[in-house]
Amino acid sequence: PGRLYSATHEEILGGWTTDIYFLKTRDVLRAAGRLDVPVTAEIFARQEGVFAGLGEVLSLLDRKGTDLAVEALPEGESFASKEVLVRIRGTYEAFGLYETVLLGMLASSTGWATAARRCVEAAEGLPVICFGSRHVHPAVAPVMERAAVVGGCVDASCILGAKLLGKDPKGTIPHAAILLAGDTVELARVYDGLLPEGEPRTVLVDTFKDEAEEALRVAEALGDRLSAVRLDTPGERGGVTPDLVREVRYRLNLAGYGHVAVLVSGGLSPDRIRLLAEAGAAGFGVGSYITHATPRDMTMDLKEVDGKPVAKRGRLPGPLPNERLKRVR
Amino acid sequence: PGRLYSATHEEILGGWTTDIYFLKTRDVLRAAGRLDVPVTAEIFARQEGVFAGLGEVLSLLDRKGTDLAVEALPEGESFASKEVLVRIRGTYEAFGLYETVLLGMLASSTGWATAARRCVEAAEGLPVICFGSRHVHPAVAPVMERAAVVGGCVDASCILGAKLLGKDPKGTIPHAAILLAGDTVELARVYDGLLPEGEPRTVLVDTFKDEAEEALRVAEALGDRLSAVRLDTPGERGGVTPDLVREVRYRLNLAGYGHVAVLVSGGLSPDRIRLLAEAGAAGFGVGSYITHATPRDMTMDLKEVDGKPVAKRGRLPGPLPNERLKRVR
Amino acid sequence: PGRLYSATHEEILGGWTTDIYFLKTRDVLRAAGRLDVPVTAEIFARQEGVFAGLGEVLSLLDRKGTDLAVEALPEGESFASKEVLVRIRGTYEAFGLYETVLLGMLASSTGWATAARRCVEAAEGLPVICFGSRHVHPAVAPVMERAAVVGGCVDASCILGAKLLGKDPKGTIPHAAILLAGDTVELARVYDGLLPEGEPRTVLVDTFKDEAEEALRVAEALGDRLSAVRLDTPGERGGVTPDLVREVRYRLNLAGYGHVAVLVSGGLSPDRIRLLAEAGAAGFGVGSYITHATPRDMTMDLKEVDGKPVAKRGRLPGPLPNERLKRVR
Amino acid sequence: PGRLYSATHEEILGGWTTDIYFLKTRDVLRAAGRLDVPVTAEIFARQEGVFAGLGEVLSLLDRKGTDLAVEALPEGESFASKEVLVRIRGTYEAFGLYETVLLGMLASSTGWATAARRCVEAAEGLPVICFGSRHVHPAVAPVMERAAVVGGCVDASCILGAKLLGKDPKGTIPHAAILLAGDTVELARVYDGLLPEGEPRTVLVDTFKDEAEEALRVAEALGDRLSAVRLDTPGERGGVTPDLVREVRYRLNLAGYGHVAVLVSGGLSPDRIRLLAEAGAAGFGVGSYITHATPRDMTMDLKEVDGKPVAKRGRLPGPLPNERLKRVR
Amino acid sequence: PGRLYSATHEEILGGWTTDIYFLKTRDVLRAAGRLDVPVTAEIFARQEGVFAGLGEVLSLLDRKGTDLAVEALPEGESFASKEVLVRIRGTYEAFGLYETVLLGMLASSTGWATAARRCVEAAEGLPVICFGSRHVHPAVAPVMERAAVVGGCVDASCILGAKLLGKDPKGTIPHAAILLAGDTVELARVYDGLLPEGEPRTVLVDTFKDEAEEALRVAEALGDRLSAVRLDTPGERGGVTPDLVREVRYRLNLAGYGHVAVLVSGGLSPDRIRLLAEAGAAGFGVGSYITHATPRDMTMDLKEVDGKPVAKRGRLPGPLPNERLKRVR
Amino acid sequence: PGRLYSATHEEILGGWTTDIYFLKTRDVLRAAGRLDVPVTAEIFARQEGVFAGLGEVLSLLDRKGTDLAVEALPEGESFASKEVLVRIRGTYEAFGLYETVLLGMLASSTGWATAARRCVEAAEGLPVICFGSRHVHPAVAPVMERAAVVGGCVDASCILGAKLLGKDPKGTIPHAAILLAGDTVELARVYDGLLPEGEPRTVLVDTFKDEAEEALRVAEALGDRLSAVRLDTPGERGGVTPDLVREVRYRLNLAGYGHVAVLVSGGLSPDRIRLLAEAGAAGFGVGSYITHATPRDMTMDLKEVDGKPVAKRGRLPGPLPNERLKRVR
Ligand SMILES: [Zn+2]
Ligand SMILES: [Zn+2]
Ligand SMILES: [Zn+2]
Ligand SMILES: [Zn+2]
Ligand SMILES: [Zn+2]
Ligand SMILES: [Zn+2]
Ligand SMILES: [Zn+2]
Ligand SMILES: [Zn+2]
Ligand SMILES: [Zn+2]
Ligand SMILES: [Zn+2]
Ligand SMILES: [Zn+2]
Ligand SMILES: [Zn+2]
Known part of the structure; x- marks a missing residue:
């Protein structure tokens, strides 16, 4: 009998569910000597909601076993549109490859938690x-x-x-x-x-x-x-x-x-x-x-590279303050 | 570090992602002596779409290793609202427990395939x-x-x-x-x-x-x-x-x-x-x-029990003809 | 026990269900010497429909026993907005008092017949x-x-x-x-x-x-x-x-x-x-x-007085041609 | 000359304007020995309005000369959707035949009174x-x-x-x-x-x-x-x-x-x-x-038969309290 | 008595109704040595319409008495959205100052002619x-x-x-x-x-x-x-x-x-x-x-400077073909 | 080179931009001996707005050099729908010919001022x-x-x-x-x-x-x-x-x-x-x-002729009070 199409835990943690372009990115950045530059990344959602999925994110980052510093909103709390929900500091090498995975975990759990909250209210x-x-x-x-x-x-x-x-x-x-x-x-x-x-x-x-x-x-x-x-x-x-x-x-x-x-x-x-x-x-x-709740789409932006504020067009460079974040790692 | 929340293949195949009430059903039907009665079940969707997810369904049923007979629409074909997509014959014991699992596999893959087809067209x-x-x-x-x-x-x-x-x-x-x-x-x-x-x-x-x-x-x-x-x-x-x-x-x-x-x-x-x-x-x-495609909700109805047409209120008793189905098992 | 509020046939035929102002009109016209002037009146509806109620109208006019000449569309036929449905010639005295009654009979039967036709179609x-x-x-x-x-x-x-x-x-x-x-x-x-x-x-x-x-x-x-x-x-x-x-x-x-x-x-x-x-x-x-069909409102206009075309503001003076009318009296 | 199509008072009181199925009902219930069973019936409207037409209803019931007990809202009062407006107790034989007539009287007068009240306000x-x-x-x-x-x-x-x-x-x-x-x-x-x-x-x-x-x-x-x-x-x-x-x-x-x-x-x-x-x-x-006011549709439900609460599917069995009702008979 | 606020012909032709920034532009370009560079300009409207106002435009450009070459759609013809309506070649110095004036003449006449055409049709x-x-x-x-x-x-x-x-x-x-x-x-x-x-x-x-x-x-x-x-x-x-x-x-x-x-x-x-x-x-x-017709807004874009195609962001560089234009000067 | 199509100040003041029918009116009224009858005219707009254009109106009337008395709302003030904005007393001969011109001046300036005010607010x-x-x-x-x-x-x-x-x-x-x-x-x-x-x-x-x-x-x-x-x-x-x-x-x-x-x-x-x-x-x-602001359409009504209140159908005869008007001439 054939295999199931879903990813096992090993496959997820091994990076097999990331997009191929993150692997290419790693190679290119290594060639450019930019892979171990310290960066700050921030995650936010365009629509308000109820935050969930952080536990899985930490389970994954923990396994990366590195010096990543993470601040985040506690699960179950309501958040506003564009509010910073997670902030990660470390080398791009240590977590960049997992952008797709981290966002997918947060987007789906947050979408479901938000819809459930509406019913409960x-x-x-x-x-x-x-x-x-x-x-x-x-x-x-x-x-x-x-x-x-x-x-x-x-x-x-x-x-x-x-x-x-x-x-x-x-x-x-x-x-x-x-x-x-x-x-x-x-x-x-x-x-x-x-x-x-x-x-x-x-x-x-x-x-x-x-x-x-x-x-x-x-x-x-x-x-x-x-x-x-x-x-x-x-x-x-x-x-x-x-x-x-x-x-x-x-x-x-x-x-x-x-x-x-x-x-x-x-x-x-x-x-x-x-x-x-x-x-x-x-x-x-x-x-x-x-x-059927639409995933609460998450975006991860690089906001600092090597200590300097950056942002792609359309975003505000540098970390954005959010006093509700707690240091979780 | 904590575990990921998703189910492993073993958990899925072992029935750990079904709803608890299917376990209770098994016990009740065994007590009532109805567990090994031959039945016919049909799966349909209320909205039209593009069929997908059958491969996983068969991977699962194969493992049940029993005398289940399965007819189904080939993956990738368009179907109409309420058209029969899968028909399973066998004892309820052999597959009933997996209703939730089977429907979930079909609903999600079919929803995504249908949305993709709209873009491709x-x-x-x-x-x-x-x-x-x-x-x-x-x-x-x-x-x-x-x-x-x-x-x-x-x-x-x-x-x-x-x-x-x-x-x-x-x-x-x-x-x-x-x-x-x-x-x-x-x-x-x-x-x-x-x-x-x-x-x-x-x-x-x-x-x-x-x-x-x-x-x-x-x-x-x-x-x-x-x-x-x-x-x-x-x-x-x-x-x-x-x-x-x-x-x-x-x-x-x-x-x-x-x-x-x-x-x-x-x-x-x-x-x-x-x-x-x-x-x-x-x-x-x-x-x-x-x-973001809404899952194409699937429904599984018992249509024959012990050779006699049945259906709950609101459904037509007995198997409904669909010449497009192929015997896949 | 009290009486029912609906009008008996005798009350209807006796003019007890007309509006009081028609009695006043009769007195005023008599005083003005205009009561026995020959007139032509036409009845039409603003909305299209299916004509009905003519039988009762003729039953009533017959009882007035006078020289009234009446042309009308046959019952059950569809008519257009503003099409002439009934044309009456005679003295105002002979039928003017019954304007309210005639219009009421036609409006209600025509409203019901029109709605029934929609269902039958x-x-x-x-x-x-x-x-x-x-x-x-x-x-x-x-x-x-x-x-x-x-x-x-x-x-x-x-x-x-x-x-x-x-x-x-x-x-x-x-x-x-x-x-x-x-x-x-x-x-x-x-x-x-x-x-x-x-x-x-x-x-x-x-x-x-x-x-x-x-x-x-x-x-x-x-x-x-x-x-x-x-x-x-x-x-x-x-x-x-x-x-x-x-x-x-x-x-x-x-x-x-x-x-x-x-x-x-x-x-x-x-x-x-x-x-x-x-x-x-x-x-x-x-x-x-x-x-619940809305009565198909009917309007009766004087279109000729003493052989000359007349009309109040907003209406076209003189009889309007309609070849579908039959002489019914 | 032909007759007018409207019903005379004698025809109404003689039951000639009821639906034929009430005559059949009488025969069937007599054959089933259920015609003189004591019942309670309640009349209500689905839409709110201004109550009217009660006088005619009582004129009719009075002529039935029986032991009917009647409670009702006074004419001219506003009522709520589904509020009980009339409650009749007696044998079905004594008033059941007149269901159509009673409802028609109340529906048309109440519809007109309600519309008039909106204008007056x-x-x-x-x-x-x-x-x-x-x-x-x-x-x-x-x-x-x-x-x-x-x-x-x-x-x-x-x-x-x-x-x-x-x-x-x-x-x-x-x-x-x-x-x-x-x-x-x-x-x-x-x-x-x-x-x-x-x-x-x-x-x-x-x-x-x-x-x-x-x-x-x-x-x-x-x-x-x-x-x-x-x-x-x-x-x-x-x-x-x-x-x-x-x-x-x-x-x-x-x-x-x-x-x-x-x-x-x-x-x-x-x-x-x-x-x-x-x-x-x-x-x-x-x-x-x-x-043109739509008749305020009235519904009459049997709510008690032989002292026991009953109701067809969709209705609440037994009399529903309404302190605004007055004993009028 | 005070003067009227409208501009006289002398004031218009003398450039008194242009925006001040065209004067500044002239000075800046002169300082930058770019004033006598040959350019091609094109005029178009975002909405379709009926072209009018060309006569006045030519009356003005004639007075500038220079080597301006002008192609244009004939007055009274319908045109499509974004179709080139006028193309002017010459030095910026010779007509650039009048951009506001030229566009204003065309926009207002074209707006009125377009609305008139709708009525006439x-x-x-x-x-x-x-x-x-x-x-x-x-x-x-x-x-x-x-x-x-x-x-x-x-x-x-x-x-x-x-x-x-x-x-x-x-x-x-x-x-x-x-x-x-x-x-x-x-x-x-x-x-x-x-x-x-x-x-x-x-x-x-x-x-x-x-x-x-x-x-x-x-x-x-x-x-x-x-x-x-x-x-x-x-x-x-x-x-x-x-x-x-x-x-x-x-x-x-x-x-x-x-x-x-x-x-x-x-x-x-x-x-x-x-x-x-x-x-x-x-x-x-x-x-x-x-x-009350809205002026048919006209835009004039520089499309060639010194023989090379240019355009600001959002526009296509170089002249765009339109075979309906006639050489009018 | 041809002329510009806009009117010069001389043409405007000389009456060349009025409608021809005002010239005919002058001739007819002279023939009827009604040209020097004293009249009162009032100007109003159907929509509310911000009043502008009065300066030009006075520049024009001043040149007519006659005994015209003028009351008006100050420029820049907001006004209500149908409020009297200008009141002129004198002979029709002295200003009647300029009705078109006066209204055109006020309508266009008032339309623009009103739109500007919305932006400024x-x-x-x-x-x-x-x-x-x-x-x-x-x-x-x-x-x-x-x-x-x-x-x-x-x-x-x-x-x-x-x-x-x-x-x-x-x-x-x-x-x-x-x-x-x-x-x-x-x-x-x-x-x-x-x-x-x-x-x-x-x-x-x-x-x-x-x-x-x-x-x-x-x-x-x-x-x-x-x-x-x-x-x-x-x-x-x-x-x-x-x-x-x-x-x-x-x-x-x-x-x-x-x-x-x-x-x-x-x-x-x-x-x-x-x-x-x-x-x-x-x-x-x-x-x-x-x-693009729609001109604030102005209407000028004769409200008094020879001391007696008049008005065409649809208007109220005689001057209408407005305490906000100032005597400006
Ligand atoms: Zn998404
Ligand atoms: Zn991008
Ligand atoms: Zn679903
Ligand atoms: Zn159910
Ligand atoms: Zn009506
Ligand atoms: Zn009238
Ligand atoms: Zn009804
Ligand atoms: Zn029913
Ligand atoms: Zn514009
Ligand atoms: Zn720009
Ligand atoms: Zn206007
Ligand atoms: Zn008029």
Whole structure:
């Protein structure tokens, strides 16, 4: 069988994922005698956001084992457009080759963390879970889940993502299991029997029947053992609307199942989250809004060469002050 | 030093990047005696696009070493919204756990290939190169570059990406090298001296001086040995416009450097490519348009269980015909 | 108990629904000796449409029993903006008092017929039924239903409307009956037992359960005796969408109920009709689009007084030619 | 001569304007033994508005002479979207057949009253008169005029409408009379001679001449006996604009006719009313804005059957509280 | 009394209206020994248009009496964006000082001619007259009228404008004369008595009375001697609309005055001209559309200095070919 | 050589630029015996603005040497839509012929002054210079420059314009001089040598090289003698952007040239001025925004004839009060 196309850790750390022109650059600079000149580089983003991905950057630079000095914004903090986020001092030789890698790590994690933060803010205290692994390549699924938690999500469903965060992975049961079982209630019973006591039971209620009907059937079957129903209504049935949440909530209350929470998922965005929270939803599973987040593009500029301020056309020469940076290395 | 957050190949193949609920599903279905029931699953996308990522899917399924039968659309072909792209038959046990992984592989590669194809079509035969590694996590940089080539890009600049494609990586010299050298012409001379004969020399001409002036200086310095100048004008200087391309082309011709091609990069999209090609650009380096492509979301539906057509609400039960699928396993 | 507020036939014919100023006009003109002067009046609409309401106008003018000569466009024909639709010659005394009444009759019937025509055209041969009585005052429900049939609808559900048209009223069973019965299938069985052989059985399937599930339940229960299911999904559940029609149609076919038609209703417009017909709907119940139609405002101008062309400012004096008018009195 | 198409009071009360499916429903429920089950029904509108039409509803229910208990919002009150407006308790047999009729009565009167209220609010104390009979079928002209007065209009011009409200009908003289007379001033003199002392004289001044010229001619002719001129300028002459009102007002004042009010009509809306009031208009005749008002669609839901809360999909089961309702029966 | 602020011919030709920096330029170039270097200059506009103003340019350059060679597009021809319109060869000393003056002459005449052409095209053969003197400073009124005739207008009303074109000035009578006379018909009679036989009589009919009424009064008074009425209805009365033109045309015909043309003026644009022509207007007086035309900005670039191609950044060095240019000097 | 097309002062004062119909009006009124009737005329504009052009009007009326009484708003004051700006009392004979001329003078100067004021307000105290002569005919260039200074501009570059204002003309050096010299620094040195001590040196820095580079070269060459650089970047290079201003400012400061101001020109509007001021620009050269200003159309109405209030349709008869008017004659 063929290999997977994603890069292994060794390949990344070995420079195999950098652009070839950095290798050429190294050769040219060596020939020009400029490779070991001390430089200052700064990284910034053109759009504001929530900073993430620094941990990986340091893991990589640490391995370079050199005299690099690094200042950076702490992960999870909001930053402004064009604010300096990372400043590296050292020889170009020591880190220049990794420009592509460093920027890619920061851009993707920061993009995901920023989108997650928007959802978390919209939920105003209600829990937001990231359901997005299926939208990204499995090699970066744990990177994405970690960034979502940096942005404020409460849990990770990807097993490795959870491990990286020192958490237990959280999740329930997909449509496929219900289809295989043939009936939601039947499956819910097996699930309930299997789960350790104390762990919350959440059942998906839009597979076969109208959600309101199925929610009541499941509640009747599991009684006090049921902690939540999840609505994930497909677009072909109108998606999850505030009216649907309100009615399921109302019918559950009317039938005496006030203890059963209504969780929602499927195409959620901060605006939808606000509307559904107001209608009674108690938690949110967000997929595409977080995972489709555009990478927060990062730019690394040389700002000092051999102690003198420089910059290419369009940039301000010399380091730019940012008192929020901390010395991290 | 800490670990990188991306998943290694072993972690992916070992199921560590799936969502925890697939593990629970396995347990529940085993308890319900439904784990070894034969099923048919189909994968489709809601939006049309250019199919890619199948190779990785097969690499994974191969390792599962079972009796799975797989039909699929060939990579690189365009598909319609909701067209069946992959059909898998076998026991749920054999592949169900990997739903998240399979969809993630297809969604990301297909998204990148689709965006690349749009650029390639706009270029009408002129070469398009993917310059996007810095926008994605290094773990998926080779995945992305490979997908861009499936979509029609001519070369890969990421070293590992090129290796996966059996090509030599292609590239030139970044702004940083010029800043370190202190003058574009000076650096161009060293670069020229270092490069093997026969390899094309392309020099970036927007670092220190107006592009038209710098292009003529470099052309004068390298003469017939110069194959191209690259314009990558920053937004702060108006970006690369059709007027700029037209003028640089005109001035090079007027000075007798008709053999020097004008390549462009920086914020290109299919519409920009069309305008710049018309103005005389001879090649395009595309970054964000390809790498920011939204993943082409994939859905996997169970369509048959134990020989009987099924489907959750909103989907049509039973396999849907698609004569374009090939038996790939 | 108080009286209803609508006007009886006697009140209308007796002039009680005209504006008071026409009575004053009569007195003033009598005092001025201008009441029995021969005049020509013309009626037109500012917007194009489908003409209707003429029958009532003639019923009224007939009762005035005088020497009025009337030319008019036949009911059901399309007309252009500002085209002359009715021309009346006689003394002002004989019909002037009824200007308000005549215009009101024509404006409302023409408005409804025009809207019905738009739906019928969109359905391209599939039947459109008017379900709109609940949107209008009961006094004009039969007027509206008659106009809808003039516009091309196939049937009337209002008992009196059907009688006016010499047809049998058509209809099925409302949500209320199903709610009272407590189950759709149960009610469908009673309904089937009660209906004369040969009359088609249509059952509403969105009251309690998901439409796809309920459609199959009802089809199973009634078998060959079921002629159609009706989808009237509430907005709270996403309304009736092309996807829903397509799926219900597909599932009925798959289960061997290809003979059961899928009828739709609920917020339909010509655009929705086109989309749903394409998805497999076989008939349409239209309510608000027809009944909310803006009255096609009519204007009556005096164009000749005592044989001389006149017109108020803004209008062209003298009768305007229209070869499509027929002498109807 | 043929009959009019509108329904007589006997036909309405006899159930001839209901939809045929309510008759079928009665038969089916009788066969199912569910016809005399006690139920609770609630009526609401999806859009906010000004409530009207209750009087007719009670006139009808009174004739059913049964034990129906009715709570309702008082006519003329504003209500919110989805607020319960009427609640009826009794057997379905006693009122279910009239669902179509009841909703039609409320929807049309409420639509008209709501539109009238918007105009009255815009006029900020200046009188608004409904001039709309010609836009509706004569059978509902008095229904519409009564609803307009519920909404805040000061007078009714329809003779029957005024009678229903216990008022004298109000009005002046149409363009036709002036055209027949051949000169506005001549007609104004006859009109003045005929009208009882003390009744206000209003003359229309846009039939033959420029409004400013005609207004001065009429004012000169009638002097202190003239109370108002009315501007109803046709669209072909630019309609009634703030500039026109301002100038006529100015020229009347300049010539010493400050006591003559300027009334306006023709295509008025709340926005136009605000502009014209500011320009000096003293009263407004509104036609299409009120009569073209979309019926305020009403929905009647069964909320209790045999003492148990019910509701179809999409609605909340059981009665919904509304403290503003009064017991009216 | 003070002087007028416009420049006299002597001041323009003497260089008093150039920018001071051209004087400084002369001094600097003299000091640098570059004043008598031969150069080639080209003039172009960024937007397409109709070329005008060349005559004045040549009048000025002729006076410089030097060896300037000039090629140019003929006046009245359409040109494309960036097309070379004028090419001048000679020493900078001979014409450089007049750059501002030359560009100003061309930009203003070309702007006016372009706008006039748009109106003339819309009129499809019906005459367009420029009524625009009151919108511009009197010093340029004849420049503007001449440009409008270059663009296609048939006549000039400005006395000096007509003289420049070798035409008799054309015009009628303003509102002021009618206001002074106190009655349109009265004034029309005096005007008719005074005008030489054979000259057409056009009377303005919107001063005191409704246009339709006044048109008929004037036609009655002057009979066959009246050639046209002019509608110039103020915005306060709705402006001149297609409906108004149609009605006046209709009423004149009906009364036997088919020989009286209907001319229109007041806020006309190409779109209005098209609508009014279709409604029966026979001629158009255009003011603001022509006179408010944005000057067609002209740019003069040095393209050769001492026989060598040059250009500032952003322009193509060396003369650009244009076969449509004629040698005019 | 031919004549220029603009009118000389003699032609303007002699009435040669009025419309021919005023001559006809004079003849007709003389024949009607109405020429020496005393009248009151008022001038107003439909749009608000900044008043200018009065000086020329008075220069003209003074020459008429009659008993005209004139009240007017002072030049430079803001006025409201339809506010009376000038009131003239006298015989029509004495000024009526000059209606076209008077309105043209006021409309053009007021249009330019209004636009200039918008720019000056946006600059919030920083100097705005009018660079617009090349956009207008040279005959009105001084009229335009004077109006711009009335509107708030600080200087005039047109020699005659400056003279009219009693100022020295201000300006620097155009692109042409630099192109002729072949190098910006070379030309700057000559210019510096030639200019009297004490006069500020401003050098244009976008002709040959990137602005940041050229600004530093010029600053180095002239040192303390340089007062400002001007950025006039062509659209083909992205125009003058806030980023460009900010960077040139930053690089000048960094190199110790904090005393060198950054002036900007090229397509400026109030919005651009605000953005560039914020980025560090110290002065603004505005061309098209001021010179392309639509003339502020003026209307002159006769409001009294022989002591009696009159007005054409659409206007209010009699003088309208305005306490801001001053008696100026
Ligand atoms: Zn996705
Ligand atoms: Zn679902
Ligand atoms: Zn990016
Ligand atoms: Zn660059
Ligand atoms: Zn309705
Ligand atoms: Zn329904
Ligand atoms: Zn109407
Ligand atoms: Zn009217
Ligand atoms: Zn104007
Ligand atoms: Zn006029
Ligand atoms: Zn311009
Ligand atoms: Zn420039």
